[in-house]
Amino acid sequence: MNARKHSRRVAWPRRMVHLILIVLALVFLTLFLLLPLATVFVEAFRQGIGPYLEAIKEPEALSAIQLTLLVAAIAVPMNVVFGVAAAWAMTRFEFRGKALLGAFIDLPFSVSPVVSGLVYVLLFGAQGWFGPWLDHHGIKIIFAVPGLVLATMFVTLPFVARELIPLMQSQGSEEEEAARVLGASGWQMFFRVTLPNIRWALLYGVLLCNARAMGEFGAVSVVSGHIRGLTTTMPLEVEMRYNEYEYVGAFAVASLLALLALVTLAVKTLLEWRYGDEIAAHAPGGH
Amino acid sequence: MKKSFLVLLAAASVLLSAAAFAGDVALLNVSYDPTRELYRQVNTAFAAQWKAQHGDTVNIRMSHGGSGKQARSVVDGLPADVVTLALAYDIDAIADRGLLAKDWQKKLPDNATPYTSTIVFLVRKGNPKGIKDWADLVRPGVQVVTPNPKSSGGARWNFLAAWGYALKQPGGSDATAKTYVKELYKHVPVLDTGARGATNTFVQRGVGDVLIAWENEALLARRQLGGDTFEIVVPSVTIVAEPPVAVVDSNVDKHGTRAVAQAYVEFLYSPQGQDIAAKNFYRPRSPEVAARYASQFPTTHTFTLGELFGDWRQVQAKFFSDGAIFDQLGPGS
Amino acid sequence: MRRRVLPGFGLSFGYAVAYLGLIVLLPLAALAWKASGIGFEGLVRLLSAPRTLAALRLSVGGAVVAALINVVIGLLVGWVLVRYRFPGRRLFDALVDLPFALPTAVAGIALTTLYASNGWLGRWLEPLGIKVAYTPLGVFVAMVFVGFPFVVRTLQPVLSALERDVEEAAESLGAQRWQTFFRVILPMLAPALLTGFALALARAVGEYGSVIFIAGNIPMRSEIAPLLIVQKLEQFDVAGAAALGVAMLLLSFGLLVLVSLLQRWSQRWAERAA
Numbered sequence: 001m002n003a004r005k006h007s008r009r010v011a012w013p014r015r016m017v018h019l020i021l022i023v024l025a026l027v028f029l030t031l032f033l034l035l036p037l038a039t040v041f042v043e044a045f046r047q048g049i050g051p052y053l054e055a056i057k058e059p060e061a062l063s064a065i066q067l068t069l070l071v072a073a074i075a076v077p078m079n080v081v082f083g084v085a086a087a088w089a090m091t092r093f094e095f096r097g098k099a100l101l102g103a104f105i106d107l108p109f110s111v112s113p114v115v116s117g118l119v120y121v122l123l124f125g126a127q128g129w130f131g132p133w134l135d136h137h138g139i140k141i142i143f144a145v146p147g148l149v150l151a152t153m154f155v156t157l158p159f160v161a162r163e164l165i166p167l168m169q170s171q172g173s174e175e176e177e178a179a180r181v182l183g184a185s186g187w188q189m190f191f192r193v194t195l196p197n198i199r200w201a202l203l204y205g206v207l208l209c210n211a212r213a214m215g216e217f218g219a220v221s222v223v224s225g226h227i228r229g230l231t232t233t234m235p236l237e238v239e240m241r242y243n244e245y246e247y248v249g250a251f252a253v254a255s256l257l258a259l260l261a262l263v264t265l266a267v268k269t270l271l272e273w274r275y276g277d278e279i280a281a282h283a284p285g286g287h
Numbered sequence: 288m289k290k291s292f293l294v295l296l297a298a299a300s301v302l303l304s305a306a307a308f309a310g311d312v313a314l315l316n317v318s319y320d321p322t323r324e325l326y327r328q329v330n331t332a333f334a335a336q337w338k339a340q341h342g343d344t345v346n347i348r349m350s351h352g353g354s355g356k357q358a359r360s361v362v363d364g365l366p367a368d369v370v371t372l373a374l375a376y377d378i379d380a381i382a383d384r385g386l387l388a389k390d391w392q393k394k395l396p397d398n399a400t401p402y403t404s405t406i407v408f409l410v411r412k413g414n415p416k417g418i419k420d421w422a423d424l425v426r427p428g429v430q431v432v433t434p435n436p437k438s439s440g441g442a443r444w445n446f447l448a449a450w451g452y453a454l455k456q457p458g459g460s461d462a463t464a465k466t467y468v469k470e471l472y473k474h475v476p477v478l479d480t481g482a483r484g485a486t487n488t489f490v491q492r493g494v495g496d497v498l499i500a501w502e503n504e505a506l507l508a509r510r511q512l513g514g515d516t517f518e519i520v521v522p523s524v525t526i527v528a529e530p531p532v533a534v535v536d537s538n539v540d541k542h543g544t545r546a547v548a549q550a551y552v553e554f555l556y557s558p559q560g561q562d563i564a565a566k567n568f569y570r571p572r573s574p575e576v577a578a579r580y581a582s583q584f585p586t587t588h589t590f591t592l593g594e595l596f597g598d599w600r601q602v603q604a605k606f607f608s609d610g611a612i613f614d615q616l617g618p619g620s
Numbered sequence: 621m622r623r624r625v626l627p628g629f630g631l632s633f634g635y636a637v638a639y640l641g642l643i644v645l646l647p648l649a650a651l652a653w654k655a656s657g658i659g660f661e662g663l664v665r666l667l668s669a670p671r672t673l674a675a676l677r678l679s680v681g682g683a684v685v686a687a688l689i690n691v692v693i694g695l696l697v698g699w700v701l702v703r704y705r706f707p708g709r710r711l712f713d714a715l716v717d718l719p720f721a722l723p724t725a726v727a728g729i730a731l732t733t734l735y736a737s738n739g740w741l742g743r744w745l746e747p748l749g750i751k752v753a754y755t756p757l758g759v760f761v762a763m764v765f766v767g768f769p770f771v772v773r774t775l776q777p778v779l780s781a782l783e784r785d786v787e788e789a790a791e792s793l794g795a796q797r798w799q800t801f802f803r804v805i806l807p808m809l810a811p812a813l814l815t816g817f818a819l820a821l822a823r824a825v826g827e828y829g830s831v832i833f834i835a836g837n838i839p840m841r842s843e844i845a846p847l848l849i850v851q852k853l854e855q856f857d858v859a860g861a862a863a864l865g866v867a868m869l870l871l872s873f874g875l876l877v878l879v880s881l882l883q884r885w886s887q888r889w890a891e892r893a894a
Contacts, residue, residue, distance in 0.1 A: 037722075084632075089632040093629045106822070111869055113827075114849050127363060142363060142364055143363075186628055189627075215723040226357075242487070245487075245508070245511045258726070266714065269714045438850055476754055494754065614671070
């Protein structure tokens, strides 16, 4: 009440400032994010809904969709388990080399996508360290699903850990310690105390990790081999179609990816809206 | 944890390869970007012929990408039975790793090149800048679109065509050629990484007055992207672009697919294969088929790589290696 | 002390280290090993070539500028999204993550479509003498795009947690609005801003997919370092490509370390301010 009365004195100029800031931010977001998104859909529907559906129903597109979902379905859970383990070790214990471990977790962010595909070729390619051994045993990694999964895991590795570490740091470990003192086993404590406390941050991490996993292009392009209908993910399918002058087809597949992204974002927004207070209570730095 | 993960990976790859090779015979053709239509038709025709002759179903899979990248993938273990790339240098690189015989170009007729193309110009409707020949490309105000020869195999043919033109002018020498080509690349506002990227830049983005392109690409672009918005200009002299094909020896021996792979590449030389190539705007080797499509392919003076430059290894070392002629053309030198 | 109460150090630490080792460190070791193939002299020659230097300057310099732009715009957008209520706020909030989700190649194509001289934005900018597509400016635009979510997303939780009583206290003590912002709010946001800056920077330094479509790729002018790596690979010079990859990796890793030092320093600044 007091604050409101206080602010009435400066209400007019301050409201102007608010308005200007809002307009500036919205103009930027529209020009920079909304327009590229709109371009994708405009190009995809340039010839109407018929050609759009045709383009998506092609067997090559369907297999690309399946493959993209498969790769994400393996890579994301792997990184979730890693993220939780890394965050637990980083925030609940003191050990030597902690800063180094933190730096290593961020490392994939600073590797160019071109290089992050190449490194797996150097390891598992026919000329690589393990290539001859794998070849001898008939195991295929590069130019097959395992290579795509590995490259995707590499690129999306930091997301979950990045989301969890600051939160768990700020939450502290009092509740967990109390649970232990009251006689909970390690896993009981984890599932009844830790997991409920971090579930929103975990969900954000999963959503971002998933979005990036499905959209990754550079690294995957190096290890895919581009075998049509077999090892091409959706982003690769987009590029190939664009290069074949099939603009509608390219943007149709791209629009599916954008749609997947929008669905992810919608789920997130819905959760925030539905459980807004709860999330705020668990946000990093929140109390 | 790690072990179960490896088991999972192995299981996934076994499943995948089982799914891939469920047909009677499976063949993987690793090709470069612009050949998708061509090989889609070739594959259908060849599979029908093979079925009629042997009763087996051939399931041909395709991989498309930049020529050099594709060659590297084969070197790194992409299990190609057949490679059909943009230039011999890329197949040489595979041969260097021992995957096929060094003399692979001798194993099929015509230097293992069943079809050829030439380098031409694509200009905008009505040819507003009056482009007729190579000399017009370096006139003030003319902008030329061509991809970077360091990252695109196709673009190396463009570069060599320009060099060869300058060399064949009266008093032409390496020095005059270098001056001409240096001037030419000053007129290039965008160096795309691949040939298809350059076409998209020229056609979709409206950049530049001339696109230097393979003849088959120019004809295809005109058909696909609107025949009345672009015109093709054939220069007075140009190079014969030779995209070669080869069977990858060590892979077909491993897969047990030598017979069908050999038949596949030979099919490209058959009257039917030549006809499909011509339909897809590649110049057929067979004189009979070529005669039928004569109106599609205007005659002009041409030279081959062998006549003017030697082989690809020499070309690569002289022009495109790090620090070689192309690198000396840049504004930094 | 804690170790006695809380379980799972061995399991979580062991798993995290093993996973990192297998997925990140082992492959990067292979890269370093391959890079060592060109020898010290080769490395010096590679890194001192004018073209390499120009490409690195564009990639790193461009990324720094793009990350700075992202800090300013990210602060503005984050502030507006957290502090103000207006119709469509949630929609715009959701939109922020788009650059993560859109494949880089699609982003590149879409941006080029927009900014080419016949595009929706290009046709208005070109008459003003601003050319974006196929110029170094296009490189910045793509880099700002891919790094944008990092700043907003690291800032938002901190902004919403920032207690208004601190600001109000400052104001009731007679501080001007701008003084409050620069003396009280900004120091408290600095660690998060730096984190966002570092992540946006690291992402932009190595960016390839979206940049090559819009860059023009002219040597010495609009050619980025990852493109040089691709060109080396195209010439079957894997050792050279790996060496350049390692050099870029060390460069951006060094920048990340530098930022984390800055962060520690800014944390102290924030504590002093609070």
